[in-house]
Amino acid sequence: MFLPIDQISFIIHLFDSDGSRVAAFLENDELKQYLFDDVRTICEAVQRGLRVSNNGPMLGQRKQQSNGTTPFVWMTYKEVIDRSFDLTAGLSELGVKPGQETFIAIYAKNRPEWIISELATYNNRNIVVSLYDTLGTDARSFIIHQASIEIVICDEEKKAYGLVEEKSRNPSLKHLILLDSFGDDLKEKAAKEGISVHRFDDVLTMGRQIDKSHFEPPKPEDLCTLCYTSGTTGIPKGVMLTHGNVIATTTIFQNCSDIDMGPSDVMLSYLPLAHMYERMMECHMYTMGVKVGFFSGNIRKIIEDMKELKPTIVPLVPRMLTRIYEKASTIINSSYLKKMIFNLSIAYKSYKLRRGIVCNDSLIDSLVFKRLQEEMGGRVRFMTIGSAPISGDVLNFARATLGAVIVESYVCIPADMSTDQVGIPSPCNAIKLIDVPELGYFTKDGVGEICIRGYNVFKGYYKDDEKTKEVLDPDGWLHSGDIGRWTEKGTLKIIDRKKHIFKLQQGEYIAPEKIETIYGQSKYVRNVFVYGESLKTCIIAIIVPEEEVLRSTISEQQLQLNDVTFEELCANETIKKLIFNDIIEIGKKGGLNSMELVKDIYLSPEIFTIDNGLMTPTMKCRRPNIKKYFEQQLKQMYSKL
Known part of the structure; x- marks a missing residue:
């Protein structure tokens, strides 16, 4: 190429x-709202995909076969569209009203049913609320309560139990629709809380025979989603996005006009669909008739999934x-x-x-x-x-x-x-x-500071004018x-980054994310968290080492630590000095000034993950959580300086 x-x-x-x-x-300096005249909403994007692909494969998922193999099995564009309308009709039978006052939550990992549920919500001008797969109890309840959600479509029985147990905090919740199998015990417990539990396929069947001519398709100015922030800091905020916002965002691919995309392409879907980056990418893929294959749900098997799918397009x-x-x-x-x-x-x-x-x-x-x-x-x-x-x-x-x-x-x-x-x-x-x-x-x-204005800029935070005014000025600049x-x-x-900055005692402003990006270039660093306080004169860091790289260095340098556990390596002063010297050298080469060089580090064997609450689903540090988790270690480091 x-x-x-x-x-x-x-x-x-x-x-x-x-x-x-x-x-x-x-042309005439006019900002673009869309790439194609017939694609102004997400529903129209999928309809175009149906046409340009000649009803080709749209959504794929690995499924176990009788011979033990797990190939990708595909649904065509028409099959997906038809199922979405069946689901819309089934939801109507459950009492879902059309229009912009109804919010439906999707609480699942990436899979074909996620997209079918999303399209079903749009078919009647309803609004999707995407819930991160690993949301904490407080954040989840806050979102459901703020948006007055009556229906949650979720994948796992375990999640459904959690929602039932939180019913007192979420009085609006009436229906749970499960993608995976579940037992009678869940139905019984839910019924006691006034919640009905349904199988996803049963709701599809319910809607299959119902007339769909009365459905009202969305308009470009209609809200399509509340995409809540992942809670890197504080309470989640509901970002209000319209169909027009999402379609406008796909115009970035005009910058990539030399990259032809079409039905012969395959995209891997593994980044959370609750995050708009992934949903914008998939929206454009559907516009172009591209196939989208979903990972198996286990990030550790992503390489296996890629070998089987053989994708041509990968957002990461x-x-x-x-x-x-x-x-x-x-x-x-x-x-x-x-x-x-x-x-x-x-x-x-x-x-x-x-x-x-x-x-x-x-x-x-x-x-x-x-x-x-x-x-x-x-x-x-x-x-x-x-x-x-x-x-x-x-x-x-x-x-x-x-x-x-x-x-x-x-x-x-x-x-x-x-x-x-x-x-x-x-x-x-x-x-x-x-x-x-x-x-x-x-x-x-x-x-x-970078300010952005245009057709893809969100409309504000849901029910939070104060936070909206902090990021959107009266002239529409984000x-x-x-x-x-x-x-x-x-x-x-x-x-640099303005947010998360803090000031040291001598008045020096520190942008920790910039420093973390530079220290992250060390081959020994898997995770890094830079920390400072306004009453201190220097910064410190928590580092999770790359065990494989570390053991390779130990072998090369004959450090006599081959039989030591990873926990013992993290507590070893020789190893600490090795990693400290490496990140300081990288920091100096990266242009960090003396105040941006850490004065001490703590090596942790505990990897930052989504499951332990130290990373967001978009793989950013949950700074308040990490601070709390390593509170004693941070205090000890400062006490020695």
Whole structure:
């Protein structure tokens, strides 16, 4: 594939006297609302997919066969649409009223029924409330109560029991529709609380014979979803998004016009559908008639799923690429010859990338990178990265080894293979920078907080005008909290983060996420949490080491620790010094000043995960939870400084 790198020279255009900018290819500087005249809502996106794919496969899921294999089994576009209308009719029989006053919650892992339930909700202008798979009790009850939810569609019996037990906190709840099997005990307990429990297939059957001509399709200005924040900090906030917002967001793919997508493509779905990044991606896939295959539900089997699915399109979070990079680095560094061959191959592929040539079928690919490519199914050609920053080294490594176009989803230009920026304004957006005096960023110097206005900007937080006013100003500008700089080429570079900043005793502002991104480049670091207090003069960190890399180093350096448990390694002073010195060196190379270098670290064997509440479903640190979890260790570190 050849990407025309000369398009970089005309990618932005000064839009207004306030310094806002738009993509230069826009006609008369008019922001785009949609890519196709006949696609203004999510329902219309799926209808277009039905047409352009000629009723091809739409949703796939692995299913056990009699011979023991678990291939992907597919439903066509028409089958999905028909089932969604059957479900809409079945919901009507349960008393669901049409219109914008009705909220239906979906509480499940990614699977075909998630999409069928979503479309069924839209068919009658109802609104989806997406619940994260690992929401805590308080957050879950808050959401159900705030949105007055009467119906929850969930996958597991265990979740349903939790909802029944919380009925006193959620008086509006009337119906639970389960995707998986359940016992009579659940029905009996639910009935005592005034809740009816139904099998998903039974509701479909109920609606199959009912007339559907009276259904009212959604309008572009209708709300399609309340997407609650994952609770990184504080109480979840319900982000109000319209069909028009979601469709406008898909115009970012106009920046990727050189990447043709169609019915021959397959996308892997594993990022939570409760997160809008995944749902926006899938909406565009359906618009283009693409097939979407769902992972098996176990993130540890994601490689197996990819080998079976052989996807061509993969949305992901940076951590997945970073883990691949770290694992490959460990193998390569085990031999001088391997390292030399690999680095020369990376250099050659990087040279080709700078010339706009993206490929995975060269001689070098077949000799050096084929095994790595086959780990992801062997056909990946387009990847998007969202939710967090990614190291330039990791991004360059992935582009070279996988031979795929990889863009960051903030904004994107496939043809620009540099790794130090996130692209240009999307066709639906104008972007401007504003002063952040408390951090010393001023627009006169070409830097400031990134503000976004356009057709994809959300309408506000549900029932929370105060929080809405904190991020949406009267002129419709969304204040992102990201600090950016326009590069000489006109692309946008994120250099800092306004949110989560804290001030040390001497008045120095610290942006922990920026520091964590840099320390995360250490091969020894799996998770990192940087912490500071306003009454302290320095910062400290909790680090979860990469055990495999650590043991490899122990063997190479003959540290006599081969038979020691991981917990004992984390408590070992030699290991602590090894990792501390490495992150300090990386921090200095990464441009951190002396106040941004940690003065002490605590090594924890406890990995930050969604299940233990230390990570959000979008793989961000739950900062309040981590602070509480390691409260004693943080106190001990500061007491010694």
